[in-house]
Structure formats: C-alpha cells, structure tokens
Amino acid sequence: MGKYIVKRVGMGLLSIFVVATLTFFLMNMVPGGPFVAEKSISKAAQEALASKYGLDKPIMERYFTYITDFLKGDMGYSLRQRGRTVSDIIFSKFPVSAGLAGIAVAVALCVGIPLGCLSAYHRGKFGDRFIIVLATCGIAIPSFISSVVLLYTFGSKLNLLPTIGLNSFKAYIMPVTALAIYPSAYITRLMRSSLLDVMGQDYIRTAKAKGLAGFRVMFKHALRNAILPVVTYVGPMLAGLMTGSFIVEKIFTIPGLGREFVSSITNRDYTMIMGTTIILATLIIVANVVVDILYKVIDPRINLK
Amino acid sequence: MLKEKLLDIRDEYLSFFTPAGEIKALNGVSFSMDEGEVLGIVGESGSGKSVTAYSIMGLTAYPGRLVGGSIRFNGHDVEKMSEKELRKMRGNEVSIIFQDPMTSLNPVYTIGNQIEEVILLHTDKTRDEAKKRARELLELVGINEPDRRLKQYPHELSGGMRQRVMISIALACEPKLLIADEPTTALDVTIQAQILELMKELRSKLDMSIIMITHDLGVVASMCEKIAVMYAGHIVEYGTADEIFYEPGHEYTKGLIKSIPKLNSSEPERLVPIEGQPVDLLNPPKGCPFAPRCGSCMKICLREMPEKTELSETHYCYCWLHGKAEFEKGGGEE
Amino acid sequence: MNNRLPGLHLKAEDFIPATAEEKESLVIMRDSVNFWRDGLRRLKKNRVAMVSLFFILLIMIFAYVLPSFWPYTYDQQIRTSENLSPFTYGEAELARIEAGEKVFPHICGTDKLGRDFAVRLMMGARISLTVGLVCAAIVLVIGALFGAIAGFAGGWVDNIMMRFTDIIYTIPDILLIIIMAMSLKPALEQLVTHKGFLWLQKLGPNMIAIFLVFALIYWVGMARITRSQVLILKESEYVTAARALGAGSARIIRKHLLTNCIGTLTVTTTLQIPSAIFTESYLSFLGIGVQVPMPSLGSLATDAVKGMNTYPYLLLFPAILISVIILVFNLFGDGLRDAFDPKLKD
Numbered sequence: 011m012g013k014y015i016v017k018r019v020g021m022g023l024l025s026i027f028v029v030a031t032l033t034f035f036l037m038n039m040v041p042g043g044p045f046v047a048e049k050s051i052s053k054a055a056q057e058a059l060a061s062k063y064g065l066d067k068p069i070m071e072r073y074f075t076y077i078t079d080f081l082k083g084d085m086g087y088s089l090r091q092r093g094r095t096v097s098d099i100i101f102s103k104f105p106v107s108a109g110l111a112g113i114a115v116a117v118a119l120c121v122g123i124p125l126g127c128l129s130a131y132h133r134g135k136f137g138d139r140f141i142i143v144l145a146t147c148g149i150a151i152p153s154f155i156s157s158v159v160l161l162y163t164f165g166s167k168l169n170l171l172p173t174i175g176l177n178s179f180k181a182y183i184m185p186v187t188a189l190a191i192y193p194s195a196y197i198t199r200l201m202r203s204s205l206l207d208v209m210g211q212d213y214i215r216t217a218k219a220k221g222l223a224g225f226r227v228m229f230k231h232a233l234r235n236a237i238l239p240v241v242t243y244v245g246p247m248l249a250g251l252m253t254g255s256f257i258v259e260k261i262f263t264i265p266g267l268g269r270e271f272v273s274s275i276t277n278r279d280y281t282m283i284m285g286t287t288i289i290l291a292t293l294i295i296v297a298n299v300v301v302d303i304l305y306k307v308i309d310p311r312i313n314l315k
Numbered sequence: 316m317l318k319e320k321l322l323d324i325r326d327e328y329l330s331f332f333t334p335a336g337e338i339k340a341l342n343g344v345s346f347s348m349d350e351g352e353v354l355g356i357v358g359e360s361g362s363g364k365s366v367t368a369y370s371i372m373g374l375t376a377y378p379g380r381l382v383g384g385s386i387r388f389n390g391h392d393v394e395k396m397s398e399k400e401l402r403k404m405r406g407n408e409v410s411i412i413f414q415d416p417m418t419s420l421n422p423v424y425t426i427g428n429q430i431e432e433v434i435l436l437h438t439d440k441t442r443d444e445a446k447k448r449a450r451e452l453l454e455l456v457g458i459n460e461p462d463r464r465l466k467q468y469p470h471e472l473s474g475g476m477r478q479r480v481m482i483s484i485a486l487a488c489e490p491k492l493l494i495a496d497e498p499t500t501a502l503d504v505t506i507q508a509q510i511l512e513l514m515k516e517l518r519s520k521l522d523m524s525i526i527m528i529t530h531d532l533g534v535v536a537s538m539c540e541k542i543a544v545m546y547a548g549h550i551v552e553y554g555t556a557d558e559i560f561y562e563p564g565h566e567y568t569k570g571l572i573k574s575i576p577k578l579n580s581s582e583p584e585r586l587v588p589i590e591g592q593p594v595d596l597l598n599p600p601k602g603c604p605f606a607p608r609c610g611s612c613m614k615i616c617l618r619e620m621p622e623k624t625e626l627s628e629t630h631y632c633y634c635w636l637h638g639k640a641e642f643e644k645g646g647g648e649e
Numbered sequence: 650m651n652n653r654l655p656g657l658h659l660k661a662e663d664f665i666p667a668t669a670e671e672k673e674s675l676v677i678m679r680d681s682v683n684f685w686r687d688g689l690r691r692l693k694k695n696r697v698a699m700v701s702l703f704f705i706l707l708i709m710i711f712a713y714v715l716p717s718f719w720p721y722t723y724d725q726q727i728r729t730s731e732n733l734s735p736f737t738y739g740e741a742e743l744a745r746i747e748a749g750e751k752v753f754p755h756i757c758g759t760d761k762l763g764r765d766f767a768v769r770l771m772m773g774a775r776i777s778l779t780v781g782l783v784c785a786a787i788v789l790v791i792g793a794l795f796g797a798i799a800g801f802a803g804g805w806v807d808n809i810m811m812r813f814t815d816i817i818y819t820i821p822d823i824l825l826i827i828i829m830a831m832s833l834k835p836a837l838e839q840l841v842t843h844k845g846f847l848w849l850q851k852l853g854p855n856m857i858a859i860f861l862v863f864a865l866i867y868w869v870g871m872a873r874i875t876r877s878q879v880l881i882l883k884e885s886e887y888v889t890a891a892r893a894l895g896a897g898s899a900r901i902i903r904k905h906l907l908t909n910c911i912g913t914l915t916v917t918t919t920l921q922i923p924s925a926i927f928t929e930s931y932l933s934f935l936g937i938g939v940q941v942p943m944p945s946l947g948s949l950a951t952d953a954v955k956g957m958n959t960y961p962y963l964l965l966f967p968a969i970l971i972s973v974i975i976l977v978f979n980l981f982g983d984g985l986r987d988a989f990d991p992k993l994k995d
Binding site for chain 1: 828831931
C-alpha cells in the first residue's frame, strides 16, 4: 500500500512535469508577448519590461530558470498584474473555485446516488423511466447553456437570485446548480446501470436465498459493490467541474481561478499560465490518487501494487 | 391419514416471458419427497433442474412465472406465501448451495460476516453467539483455522474452500431441506470428490432432506436414494437409484448411462454420445420432446406426448415404447 | 405391473419407426444467429434508438443539405434587416415586397449584423457535427490501433505503452486544449496561407487545433477499451488456433481481433461524437472555437448571451439544437450498445 502510494505520487509528479514542460514551450510558441498588447507602453519600455522579467533570454535558459525557481517554491511575479506574485493570486482565487467545485461535487453525489438507486430499485416502472429521461436530458445540456438559461429566468426575468458574485448563500444556488446538473445526471445513470449489473450477480442470489429483505439485499450487498464505478468517476468529474467552472465563473462574474486562467492565456501572462496550470493539474492528480485509495478501502480484492 | 410429505410438487408449469416469446421451462413437473430423503435430479443444461429448485424457494428469476400447478413445502403452498413468509422460509427451512462458489459469495464482506448474517436473521442469537456458531459451522464443513478464516475475504480462499463456506451458510439454520445446485460442477476433480465426501458425511450427521441437482449421473449414484431424470421441462423418468441404473425405462436415461465412461470394463468400448441438439423451449414439439434425438423414435412419438407408465411402485417413465409393448400384448390377445 | 390400458385410438402403424426426415421436420430450426443480423434486429426493435436515428438523419439533412437550397448564405449581411424577430422583414425587404417581389421569410430572425439566423444555425450544426464526426474518427483510428498493438504485443511493450496512456490520462485535457488552441493558432494561420491548405482556412486554425488535441489526448479511453478487449480475445481459443495454423500477427489483429472488437468500438465511437460536440461548444464559448464569420452552435450561443434580455430566441435556438444533437447521439449510442454489445449492457 505504502509502496503503491509512492509509485502513484511519482507517476503524478512525472505527469505534472510533462504538463509544465508542454505548457511552457507551447505558450512560448505564441507570437507576441505579455506587453505587446498594451498600446500605452512605448517600444523601449516594453523591451525594458521584457528584460526585467528575463523574457529576452533564450527559451531553454528561461525554462531551466523557471523549473529551478519552481522547485524552490517561487512561481514568480505575474506579468500583467504587476507587483503581485503568482502564488498570491492563486491563494486568493483558489478557495473561491475550490468551494464552488466542492459544493457541486457534494450536490452531484447526493443527488446522483439516491436517484440511481431509486431508479434501479423500481426498474421498468414509471419512476425509473422518469428518472432515466431526466438524467439523459441532464447529460445533454452543456453547463454554459444551463447557466445562461438560469441566469435569464431566475436572474433577469424573475429577479429572484443575484446574478453576480458569491457574496451570499443565495448567490451560490445558480452557479452550483449549473455546475452540478451534468455530473448528477451522469452519476444517476452510472449508479443505475452499475446497480442493475450487480443485482444480476450470483452473490445477490445468495443473499436472497438467505432470506434477506429486498432493501437489505440492495443496500448491504449490492450498493457497496455498485458504488465502485461512481468512485472512479470522481476524478474525471473534478476535471469536468473545472472546465465547467471556467465558464460558470465567466457567466456569473465570480472571481475564481478558472477565470484567472482563461484571462492569463489571452493576456500571455506566462507566469500565471504556468502557475494555474500546475496547480490545477496537481489537484486532478491528487484527486485520482485519493480515488484509488478509496477504491482499496471499499473493495478488498483490489491489491494496490 | 398419511403423514404429509415434506415437499410435494404437483403438475408444475413455469414459463419465462421474454421479449422473444414464452419459454416453457417446466411442463408439468410432479414429484414428492419425505423427510430425510435424498433425491437426485439429473438432466442436461436447460432441462429445468435448477428452475424447479429455485421455484421451491420462491426465487424464480424475472421474467419467470408459475403458470400452473402447486408446490407444497412443509404444509404450506409456496406460491401462495407472502414475500415476508417466503423470506422467513429461505435460508432457514430450505437453503441452497449454488453452482459456482467463485461468484456466489459477496467479494466485499468477510466470510464471518456472511455466515453470521444468516444466523442473526433467522435466530435470536446475539452477535457473539452467532460468531461462535459460525466458528462451529466452519469446523463442521472441515475448514481449518476457523478463527482466521472468519476474518478473511472470499478472494483469499480457494474454490473448494469457498464451496465449504457456502455449505456452512446453507447449514447455518439447520434447514429441513437442502438444495445443492450442481455443487461440484465448477470445481477441480479432486476437490469435487472432497466436497461430495463432505456432503455424504453431513447427510448422515444431520438429518435433513437433500435435493441434489447435477448433470453427472456418477454424483447421484453415490448419494441419492431416488433419481428424477429431466428433459425439456418434463420428468421423463423417476425411480430408485437401482431402478434407474439397472432397469432404465426411458431412451434418454439409457443414453445418459451409456455416455458414462466405465473404468473397470475389460473390453474396449466406445462412449456413446446422445446425438442432436436439446429442444428449443420457445417452440416445444407437441409429441415426446426427446423424439427427434431418439434412436427408437416411432411415428406416434412425433405426434403425441406419451403417457405415464408405472414400471414398479417407485418407478415410472414416459415413453411410447412401453405403450407399444402393451399394445402388442393387447393385440395378441385379440 | 401395468395398470394402464393403451389408448383405443392407437393403431399398429403408429409404432412403425419414424424416418429421419420425419424427425428432421419436427425440429423447428430457428434463424441462424449472426452477430450483425441479430444486433440489427434488436436495434430495429428499440423504438428510442430508431427515433434518435431519424432525428440524426433529419439534423444531417438540416446541416449538410438544406444550406445549399437556402436563399441566404451564412455570411450574407442584409442592410436594414438587423436584429429581426422571427418572420419579420427589414425596411428594404418590406419595400421589395411592396414592389411585388417575393422575399423568403427569416424563420429564426436575423442577428445584429443582419444575417439570416436560420442558415447560420444550419451552418453551426454543420460545424458541430463535423467536429463530432471527425474527432470520433480520429479517436477511433488512433485509439483502436494503439490499444490493439499494446494488448496484442503484451509484455514490456504493453507496459510502456500503457504507462504512456496513464500519463496522458492524468493531464487535465481542457488545460491542454486551451493552451494548444492558443499556441497553435499562429502556426496554423501560417499553414493555411500555403497553397494546398487553403481549404483549411474556412474552418480556421482553432478547429484544426481541436482536431489535433483530440488526436493527441482523447484516444486514451478508446485505447484502454480496445486493449482490454484484445486481452480477453487473445486468450480465446480461436486465436490460439489461428496462430497454430501459422497466421501472422498483422493478420490476427486485422482478421480476428478487430472484427471481434467491432461491437465495442462502434458503441464507444458513437458515444464519442456528443462528447466532442460538447467540448467544441465549450471552446467556442471561451472564444477559441471556429473562425468568424463561420458559426458553430457554441459560438452562436455565446454571441447571443450579451443580448439575451432583448433577443432571447437567438440564444434559445442554438441552445436547444445543441442539446438535442447531444441527446439523440447519446440515445442512439445507448441503443447501439444494447443491441451490439451485451457485455456493456446495463
């Protein structure tokens, strides 16, 4: 187990390194630089800025400088929000995005798992059909569409909920809903099909032959086996929520990391791009390792080597 | 008045209603069992052996349904029992050992948990008592180091060991009837022999009735007093083990016996397989279901289902050849 | 011993042995089971899947055929006809109607530049569908080949190839897409000015970047599925038999393994289409989708967001269309899975 975690963490670090390297060279392929877009600055001043931030050096040298600095824990200064370090910006924006994504994960699990169970339990009946139709529609709606539709109806037309920021409990409702629709629907479908699959297993027949009641068979014997695919989905779900959060943050004007990331790319804010990419990649990789360990806890057959 | 039989199945018809049509799995199955009796049900896959057994426990899988007939167990009509009554009976009065021990135990719970579960469900025992009982049971089925095994998960045990665990679960509440659904088919030959030995031993130790389902005549020969031969949802022949082996009345039974390899035979002999394919239960033929594969098939066999011929008090079969003998005898007298 | 008299209806000829033909005639042969025929039969019976297929065809016609017959083009700007509601006309058009000319109605209205919105929707659907189909094809080719080779080779080759997919799998895809789309843009802009690549210009560099990204990272799932299928099949006896008969590796992959994986591959590919459309719409929304004036459903929705309080229908049409496209592809994919891949069935 310990050896496995070490191996997974090593693998994760390698992935992060690959991502960082790829990002570094890709973004430097883009012509133009962080200061070109600023018309107010003269050419000479641009060059002065470039040399101040070391942008005039050859790319390989900059790459090695960045990596060594990063390993020392220094992610550098933002090139556009001058005077602020990248870690400063990330630490101020990260909690906002993480909070939003965390609540959305919780909502998706709390909605998806029970609905999936309910659907499987009433297989073929009206309730099952209704839930399936709902879930199938749910996975067909991109989050930007649901965000915009929510914003239009509850924000602009009915004026029930605030449309900007995350300053109150009420302000969370729309962004969280928009983010959670897809994963909830996906988990519902996953849970249902996995549960139906497990219900056909021999050990479920054994449990029934013991004389256990239907709900005990379902909740003791089937659920624990059937939840495994859902656990596996949590990693990709987090990645998906991040994608969703770029957009939701943009639509609801939330000052989160996703928005920061997108604008840093359009602004060619090299250090910010690197910083946010590495942080987000790390987050996803950590989530995947946690999922693997959770898997081991639920299923004793899994041998983490 | 006669003492009521432990199990009495009369004219059971059971069908699976699939999208492709009605699959007639059982077509008038009747037999009964006394307490302490051991019955073997023999037949090839799809002949309705397991379906019969599951229907006794009210465990018929969706989309199967009892279409006609009755199943009386221990004085109750199984098909009229409520779900609650059925649950009280399952695992308690009737229990079952399934074919594949590799998949029949829940992989995410310990052996102890799975044995204790059935004890706690059907008795008033406390958790500690249940644990003690589980330990006894493991010893009974010949598992060494029971204390360690109780804490292990199914995947840590071998196939034979798992089947022993399945047996201990089945025996936990001292059932009146134990159904063993091909308990040795999925195991290695040497392990098969061990499990059969264990079942024989348990049979003499615990006084219970056993239904032994198998496609292996060798297995029933060594264990069962009575044997029912099933084909396409019919019991085509029923009798004591001796009668079935030494005076088989049905062509199918004869075929089955011929297909057993004999090790002690001095003359070189060929195994005789039964030709042809099993019946399509979606469109069963109207005559004798075995007719298309039967070597002595007659015109009447294709047209009409043979009637019951009683060969002795305990032995009967359904075959037109006996009708033919009768007819010729009758014709001679005329 | 006998207590039953033979039935009176019996005659001596009933007991004549039956001929082989008579026995044959009794066995009703069911239609021989064929993988494709069996699957198609199941698919045809699945009403939801058939309705979805009908909608897919309808959307295909809408996207690929209808624009050629439409009196407007997607980049044609009609003066005085800006921001029209559905079925209304601009000043110039009203004048032409006065003059007795026939003017084709703007069924879905026009946008702020006076472009007919119906035809833009069609072109948007065309782009989205193309992205979906091309990406699915790319994923299929790369993923299936990679997975089949890894699974078939086994040993250290398999090990290295799978570790490689593990790394790609942990790379946050959307980050890579955004960065790639942004960084490849200038290089691709250069490329499309070259002779021979002009046809790419219409799609724009972003679209090509999306294709590239799919080719680089999205095939991982497909490769894993194919590999596991291959591993199962590799152990099966007919492959051993083929090998014993001296068939080469390439032949075994082509003839035995891929044909047997085809059910799973079809299903996974079909389900890849909506996922690609989904991704494209996100990118368009972030402003890195197709090249203007070419519309995609995502960019149409994005453009409409700013004016949604005044012209909500401009948002509604692409939003509904995109959801319907994803929905029908998902439903059809589910139907295919139920019909052709019982292993994946729920």
